[in-house]
Each structure stands twice: as structure tokens, then as C-alpha cells.
Amino acid sequence: MSSFMSASIGRKFFMSITGLFLISFLIIHLTLNLFLTFDDSGTLFNLAAHFMATNPFIRIMEPLLSLGFVIHIIWSGWITLENMRARPQKYEYGDQQLSWWAPSKNMFILGSMVLIFLVIHLTNFYLKMKFTGDPLLSSVNIDGTEMHNAYALVSSLFMNKGYGLLYIAGGILVGLHISHGFWSAFQTIGFSNQVWLKRLKAVAVTVGIVFAVGFSYIPIYFMIKF
């Protein structure tokens, strides 16, 4: 197993599996977040947030998710370091084969930016909801259950133009990252061939756009509406 973990394909395998796992999380995340825009009273979103905070299955998944992030991040650093070592001397006239902004060429940079965003994002919400608390989080009662008013916290943040723009940028970064990461993960685990390669690439771009648009839509909604 150790030889597998350090082998180039083995390392990539871990990236793929964790990447796909993180994508599945993002799908749930995006779906729930979109509740923000369906119900301006916030009830729907608060119910969803409460469900996520209390459901035992989700509770179990939470540390796994963190582990997924950690592996994905550490492995990416490891792979990038090794890959840089594979070309100690750079070209004078840089690669013209792919355009400079191609996500596939910039996964580590995109990922790092997503990570920075993630840290801010966690401080904004997760930290407050879980640990430090926040005046906006005063509890509400919905159908007899006491819960955090997560909606108040989120909506107030998105009404701030600066944070709104930051979250739009975050959504686009995640979208770009996934527009390559999605098909790349399937390619790495070997689920691809001449036919599926094209399909997966198309699906990846679609998924990337859905995430970018979906996540950006929420702050835009709040910035315009309120």
C-alpha cells in the first residue's frame, strides 16, 4: 500500500477520490444554499441548516469531509512539489500549447485560491455557528424547534458588497477548478476512453458552470434584492 500511495498514479488516485467526494459535498452545499433565494423569510434555509447541524449521518460525514479536504490539500502540495522537481530548468519561451489561463495548467493556483476563500468562508460562518457565536445568530423558533437564525447571519453578510464580490469570486474559482477536476478525476481512476473522454469533458465544463453560476447567484441575489 505504501508503494501505491507514493506512486505517481497512486497519489493521483487519492486526489481523484477526494476530489469527487468534495464535489458531491458541494452539490449538497449548493442545493441547500439555494434555499436562501427561495424563501426570503429565511425559514426554509434555517430548517435546512438545522437539519445539517443535527442529522446524525451528516454529523458522521463532517469529520470525513474535513479529512477529504486535508488529504486533497496535502496531496496536491506533494504532487506539485514533485512535479516542479521534474523540471528544474524552466523554458525561456513558455508553453504555447495551452493558453496561460487553462484551468488544467493552474489547478494548484486555483486550488490555493479556493483554499484561501475557504478559510475566510469558514471564519464567516462555520466558526461562528459552531464555536464563537454571533449576535445575529440569535435563536429562532420554527414549528416549535429552537434553532440558530443562520439566515440572518448569511443574508447580512451577502448584503455587504465587499463580501458579496468575494463570494462571487469564490464561486467562479470553484467552478474553474471543477471544470478540469471533474473529468480529470474520472480520467485518473481509469473511467474514460476515446468516447467518454469527450463526454466527461463536456460534463465537467457544465458542472463547473453550474457551480460558478449557482454559488455566485446567491450573493448577487442578495446584493440586488436588498
Next chain:
Amino acid sequence: MSTLNSKIPAGPIAEKWTNHKAKIKVVSPANKRKLDVIVVGTGLAGASAAASLAELGYNVTAFCYQDSPRRAHSIAAQGGINAAKNYQNDNDSVYRLFYDTIKGGDYRAREANVHRLAEVSPNIIDQCVAQGVPFAREYGGTLSNRSFGGVLVSRTFYARGQTGQQLLLGAYSALNRQINAGTVKMHTRHEMLDLVVIDGKARGIIARDMVSGEVKRFGAHAVVLATGGYANVFFLSTNAMGCNASASWVAYKKGAYFANPCYVQIHPTCIPVHGSQQSKLTLMSESLRNDGRVWVPRKKEDAEKLRRGEIRPNDIADVDRDFYLERRYPSYGNLVPRDVASRAAKERCDAGFGVNKEGMAVFLDFKYAIERLGQETIAKRYGNLFQMYEKITDVNPYKEPMQIYPAIHYAMGGTWVDYNLMTTIPGLYSLGEANFSDHGANRLGASALMQGLADGYFVLPYTIGDYLGNEIMVPKINTNLPEFEAAEKAVTERLEKLFNIKGKTPADHFHKKLGAILWDYVGMSRNEAGLKKAIEEIKKLRKEFYADLLVPGELKNVNPELEKAGRVADFLEFGELLARDALNRKESCGGHFREESATEEGEAKRDDENFAYVAAWEFKGVDEEPALHKEDLVFETIQLTQRSYK
């Protein structure tokens, strides 16, 4: 004149090889481990021989000048490989392949060798399939065939237009397997510069490490040359830039006779020369003649307009096109052998019908095949060739006919070998294009691959045992022996000599001049006066070379100019032998066309009475005349007739 013992076994032609194998010595596995063999060159013949010998248990040391065995020029063969499988049920047989090869070679090949070649040809296909060579397949999964020039059956196996590549990669993989097993020691970027002969036997080589510049000694119980042909003596040829005759030439100088150097194949379908900056010529596979029709304009004024660029080829109506091969050779048409097709193209161009600016090109047109079979089918058959043509010429051959012209392609002549493929130096073998034995005066398409692999996989591994069986008591060859020392010293001195001329002219300039002399006087058409002139001019050029050569760089570093200088120096001697052999052979046969020996229609005329022999030349000194030895060609099975493809 000494007689050459070709060691052809007695008995009926079909039983010679079987009988011979039964009689020759076999070395025990325990003794094979004690025997070293050097293989120089890693093309089809070299790689297959090195791998097969190592599988048998010999210790093999292999050499190539490229950075990988896979880059040998066998890789460039496009069309296919012949084998008498009769998979098409078109009445093919070992005999028919044998007969076609003898006839195609214009009755100047050794019957026994050719029959053996035909006999082992089916095994080659089986071997390659087992190695994972992706030959073209029918829908049902069986192997596919195509037809080639000079034959009436479909017996050519192919892998798109990259058959040579795939076969070489097959042999290369077998070689790699042995390198991995430690039975072959591979030396890449090494060039053989001398042969070491001890007590009359080949015992090793001197090679230069082309990276460090170091000159090294290697000893072995036998040395195998699989170093390819000498076509590059013409400078412009379809050979790779590095192809050279030096290994064969040093062997010649050490006593190996050189046979039939005047037999050079001129391939009819190459991309024509453009301008003066060209470094090499690119072949378009002969398989294209299966579906392409060769033509020039019927009217001279059309040809002139084409040359001036006033009209495009498609402006010329079908009735105004002269499909000269179909006209002159109705039964074989566009599929006549290479020598015939080449001369016919030259004849039309000399008569003023050439179609490019220089007037040195004819058309190869796929319009008719595309109409008949559709573009898709044509693309499937020749897609990569068409792409290659377009990249080079900027002309789309699906829309406009290709322009082609003959170019030097292959050397039928080579080191003289007996039936065991051993040269006149005991313990020195020569395989593939480097030897002379199987193609006579003209090689049929798709037969070079067959011969290279036959020699390496199925002939040498048997016949070498007959020699090595007597060598089992000989200990490992000591490379400190005086013969090695002397050979190394000679090589070093020669390199220093070339390096220290410090003249004004780089080696390529001499090579180009030599090529021009040979192309003009010893090319597609030769005559006595021209050949004599060529010999004089080459001698003069050789003097100039040693007075004015300029080799830059360092002796002990990567130095391509030094490598070139050595090769050109050898070509300057070899070119003379080529012209001498052509002068000696007063008949026309195959690729060798003497103007003095032609029929009234301009076809080649053989002279079986006086020239049914192999001319094997013995070295007597650089500025001395070589001695001629004749091996009479005895045709027991096939009756000699004047070749006709009409």
C-alpha cells in the same frame, strides 16, 4: 582469381535449408553462456539477431549510433512485409515468392538464399503477431493483405503506412526484454570504427563513444554486422542522415569482400527535389501505386505550362494525360517493379514532360481511386502518407495529384556472404541490407523487411552455431592483445588526422559533390565514359578532401562534424568502388542500367552469358585497384528469361 565458396548445400532447392540445418553444428546451452557475440546495428536484422541470440543463451553486446535501438532506419519502411502465407487463396506459395524475388531481382540473386527467405517468411509473420505487432486486420479478425509492385498476388502484410516501425518496435521489444534480463549489453550512441581481426578471425570491434569521444575496445567470439546499406553515398537519398557504409567499409578493408556495389535501388515514388537546400529525400510508399495512377501530360505544351505554373494538373483532361506505365506495361501497369517504374519516369522527364518547375517530376493521381472507392477508404489506407506529403509540400493530395520522382533508396549490394551469412572473414557475419545476398539486382517492394527479419530471427541463430561450435574452447577475448591496441591506435590516428587538416570546407560540401558525381554518372543510367569520368572525379575529390577538410569542435566531445567527416571519408573510397563495379558490369540488369546494353525499346538487356555472376571485390589498398572475384550464379530451378512486365 580465387574461387568463392558460397557453401550452398546440395540437394533439391526446397530441401537445401532443411538438410543444411540438420547437418550444421549446434552449441550446447552450457557453452553458449561462454560465448560472446557483438551485433552492430539495431535495425530489423540487428535487433532481431541480438534478441534471438541472447534468447539462445549467447552473451550479446549490441551497438547503435542513435540514442535508441528503436531509431534505426528500418523504422521508416512504410508499405509492408511479404510472406508466402497464401491467406488470400490467390495461389501464392513459397515457390511463387521465391520465383517472384528471383525474377524481380533480374536473375542476379543466389537461388538457395532466396528460397530460404521465402521458406521462413511465414514464420516471420507468426513471430511478429506473437510479439504484439498490430498488423492490419479484416473485420473477422484475420490478417489483412495488400499487393505490391512486381507481383500478381496479394501477400504483403502491413500496419498502416508504418509497417517498418511496427516490426522494428517488435524486434526492439524482444531486444529490450533481453537487455532487462542482462543477456544483451546495449551501447547506444556508439559508432563502430574498426574491426579487429586476430589470426584471420573477427574478434572484436573498436567503437567511438559519440558522447564522450572516447575510443573503446570490445572483444567477442563473433561479430555480426547489421549496419544497413550505403545509399547515402549519393548524399540525397531516402536513407536517414546518419546511415553510412563505414562499418562495412572497415570490414572490407580488413578482408571482407564487397559484392555488387553497383546494384542500387532507385525508388520511383519519392517527393521531388526542391531547390538546393534539401538535405534528404522523402519516400512515399510504393503501396500508393496500388491505387494511384502515374501520368504526365500527353502534350509537351501542357507540361511547359505546368512548369511555369500557368495551369494546375486538374486542368488537364483525361484524354490529354499519358498514363505511361499503363501504356507501356499493360499487364502490370502502375505496379511494375521499382527499377522499371523509375526509368520510365526518367525517360518521360528527359523527353520534356516533367511537371514541376525543375521538370523532374511526374504525377501520382488518386482522383480515380477516390471516385471509385471514396475518400474515406483512401484516407484509411494512406492517411498518414497523405498527411506527410501535405506537410512537406503544402499540397493536398486528396485534391491535386502528388508529384513524385525517383530517388536513391536501397542498396542491394553489400558485404559478400556465404549461405551461412558469413563474410570472407571467419567469424564476421553480415545481415539485412548490409549483405548482398537476396535481392539480386533489384529488390521487390516489402522484401527488405522480410529479409532483415529472416536473417535475424531465423537464419543467423542457426548458422552462427556452425562457427561458434568450433570456438567453445576459446576463452573470453582479451582486448589487451596487440591487435586491439593497433586497431585502436589506427582509429585514434585517423580521427586526429581528419581533425587536424584544419582546411576550409566542411564535410557536407564534399559529400554533396560526391553525391552529384554519382547521381550524374552512376545514377539511373550509366555508360562507360561517364563511369570512367566518375572514378577520376572521385579520386580528385578525395585528394581535395584530405587537403581542405574542416572539422570544428573537439575530439573528445559530442562532435557530429567529426562523425560526418569519417563517414564521408569512407564514402569517398566506396564511391569509387561503386563506379568500378558499374564499369565492370557491361550488361543492364535490375537497378543497374548500362546505356550500351538496351533493347530497341529502351528496356534493360541482360547478358547472362558473360555476367551471370556476383562480383565480389577484394581490397588491395586505397589507391590501388581492387581485385575482382566472381561467384557464378547457378540457376538450377528457375530458367533465366528476359524479364517482361508488358
Next chain:
Amino acid sequence: MADIILNKIYVKVWRQNSPKAKGRFETYQVENVSQGSSFLEMIDILNDKLILEGKDPIAFDHDCREGICGMCSMYINGHAHGPDTEVTTCQLHMRKFHEGQTIVVEPWRAAAFPVIKDVMVDRSAFEKIQQAGGYVSVNTGGVPDGNVILIGQDDAEEAMDAAACIGCGACVATCKNSSAMLFVAAKVSQFAKLPQGKVEAKKRAKAMVAKMDELGFGSCTNTGGCELACPKSISIAHIARLNREYLSAKLSD
């Protein structure tokens, strides 16, 4: 074949006298180059000029000059094998360049391909990968008739697509990670598609990947740059097959 003459172009090329020497760029002027000439013919002209000027000519690998031997290897203006598709350096023609242009020529850059001299690199790492398992283990002789092993046309064609690899190293040169995955995939995939190769498919995939890793090539991040640079357009779908072969081999360990 109308040949336009380029009166003057500039070649900025990497010069390095030996593997350990420090390299640098030098710019040379080249005159009167026909656009119908190949890129290497242009280098020939330049070298001829350098020799006559008493300078050391540029060392570069080349041999067949028809795009099949895989020897030529120049990184030209940010493209492995130069700015054209499906060509090797020797098939690149000067009609891709214009009057007065400066052409930057670099060697393949990869830790696994050290420079030998100028733009000539050592690709023996490729040899070692092939030696580790790029073969079907059969000896000469004793094999069945060619038609005993039936292979569907589609499989044969796909195997041939992969087998077309010429081992030039453009994939490694162009990959931002200097990964050799396309090269390894081409061989593994060719054999994986053929019944002859399936027998030792697992062993082969593991051995070749292990050797590739050992030699210091980077890992594949699926940028697809290799397939664009590949003169034979070998698809990265073969890399997916290599991954599949490797993972299934490892799973059954």
C-alpha cells in the same frame, strides 16, 4: 511549392558545451532560407555558416528526417516540435515562420532528460522504461500461426493508434510536469488491447510505472498538453487505460 525566400531570420538557441557546463542563449542571424526548406535544413544552413566562421556548430539530434525515427527534439517558440500540428521538428517547414522573426530554440527540459550538448538531450530514461516491461515475453520460434490469434479490426486499430508512438519525448517536453505518462500509456495500451499482451498486462503496467516514477518524471495532471504536442496525435484516452490497468493491477496485489 512556390518557395518564398526569407532574407533574414534570427535563431536564439540554447548553447551548452557539456552536461555539466553552464548554458546560455546565443542569437544568430540566418540569411536566404527558402520557406520550402525544413526547419532542420535551416539549422544545417546556420551550422554551415558557424563552421565557416570558425565557431562550434549547434549539436542536435536528428536522423530519418521524415518524422518517424523520433530522434529530432527541439522546443521551438514554446512548442515541442515547433508551431505546427502532427509534425516532428524535421517535418516542420519554414513556411511557418516569417521574415525577420526571432525563433527561440530550446532543448527538451526535464530532470529525466539531461542536456548532453546544446539542444541534444539524453533520453535513455525512455529506454529504461521500455526495458522494464514494454514487451510480450515470447522467444523466437514456437509461436502459433498468425491467424490463430483473431483480433477484431477495431481493437487492432486502437492498438495501432497507441503503437504509433515514436518515442521522441515531446510529451515530456511539453508537459508542465515533465510527465512521461503518454509515452508509457502508448505501450501499455497497445498491449492491453491485444490478446498477446493481456497475459502479462498487470506485471507490465506495474513495472513500467514504477520505473517511470523512479526516473524522476512528474505525475500526470491531465492537462492534455501532451496529446496536442504529440506528432502522432496519441490520445490521452490511452492514459486513462494505463490508469485503469495500473489500478486494477494494484488492487489485485
